[in-house]
Amino acid sequence: MKKLYLGIETSCDDTSVALVFEDGEVLFSRAANQDLEHSPYGGIVPEIASRNHSMNLLPLIDQALQESNIQWSNISGIAVTNRPGLIGALIVGLVTAKSLSQCYKIPFLGVSHLEGHLLAPFLKDTGYKAPENFTYPYIGLAISGGHTSLYDIRGLGEYYLLGETKDDAAGEAFDKFAKNIGLGFPGGVKIDQISRSGNIHAFSFPRSQVSSSPYAMSFSGLKSAGARLVQELGQELVQKNLADLCASYQEAIVDMLVEKLDYAMTHTGYKRAIVTGGVSANFRLREQLDVWAKKKQLQFLIPPLRYCTDNAAMIAYAGALRMNRGEFSPLNLAPYPQSIAGDLR
Ligand code: KG4
Ligand code: ZN
Secondary structure (H helix, E strand, O other), X not given: OOOEEEEEEOOOOEEEEEEEEOOOEXXXXXXXXXXXXXXXXXXXXXXXXXXXXXXXXXHHHHHHHHHHOOOHHHEEEEEEEEEOOOHXXXXXXXXXXXXXXXXXXXXXXXXXXXXXXXXXXXXXXXXEOOOOOOOOOEEEEEEOOOOEXXXXXXXXXXXXXXXXXXXXXXXXXXXXXXXXXXXXXXXXXXXXXXXHHOOOOXXXXXXXXXXOOOOOXXXXXXXXXXXXXXXXXXXXXXXXXXXXXXXXXXXXXXXXXXXXXXXXXXXXXXXXXXEEOHHXXXXXXXXXXXXXXXXXXXXXXXXXXXXXXXXXXXXXXXXHHHXXXXXXXXXXXOOOOOOOOOOOO
């Protein structure tokens, strides 16, 4: 019998719950989205996120067990994101996991949200499965609202940071530009959709290089160039050229990401790569990565959209792998807004 793990993810604005077997097979994965609650404010309001987590989490856990016909006695461990994230949001998930652990005598483990993203490409369900021969070592590119990081990955927990963004994350660059052009929040997915009918060459945006490290990235120059152009054009012209603006801006982000990944592959000599995190849901990025991997004859893995953005299945799986090797958390485990010392960041 395969062991089954419960995953809880409340690090940001999605309340997510999942049931995942120890081999990564997803039995249940669902998120209560809070976009409607945050969009009037143009961004995530931490207090609103915490309040919604506290309303949504227990009903979601109930749904997971009932719809999957699972008893508490069938669950071998509870994995919960305890870092990094919004502190109030993390507390809701962590305190819930501890309470359930005490109540049902099930061990629990605090998991790094980033490790979850790095393991998301290895989840499986009826519609997706990574090839069996995809093994360590490989390069990992994690791109989300808070991170843009390149890792040399040599095993579970063996993540060596090669480089990261020096300023904004790729997701932030998407979201800020979306806000500037009136698309509201969250903007990444809207830019993705609108740009499909746009011309990538219509406007020219910078592709920044960081002189201090060939692996480092920077998106603040692009963000500023986007804001300047919007000001120069004025809202009327912006709206007229919306698709072209989105396509050209998006192309700059895609180019920078593909170039960094290509550099990492060339200089490590690795033949396998994964790309993960919310921005990896981007259609154009996926398209360009596909072209690049085929041209370079690399084995390349990207999760299906449902596991790109924040989800509890990736947390359950990260927890499952670690709890299977005997790692558990004590009841006084703290939540951390940032990655902790010795942790991947
Ligand atoms: O991994 P994620 O769900 O949460 C964090 O850990 O931050 O990533 C969220 C980020 C946001 O910036 C969002 O705009 C971006 O991922 N994102 C996208 C797309 N879907 C989500 N960016 C570009 N294209 C998308 N389709
Ligand atoms: Zn995330």
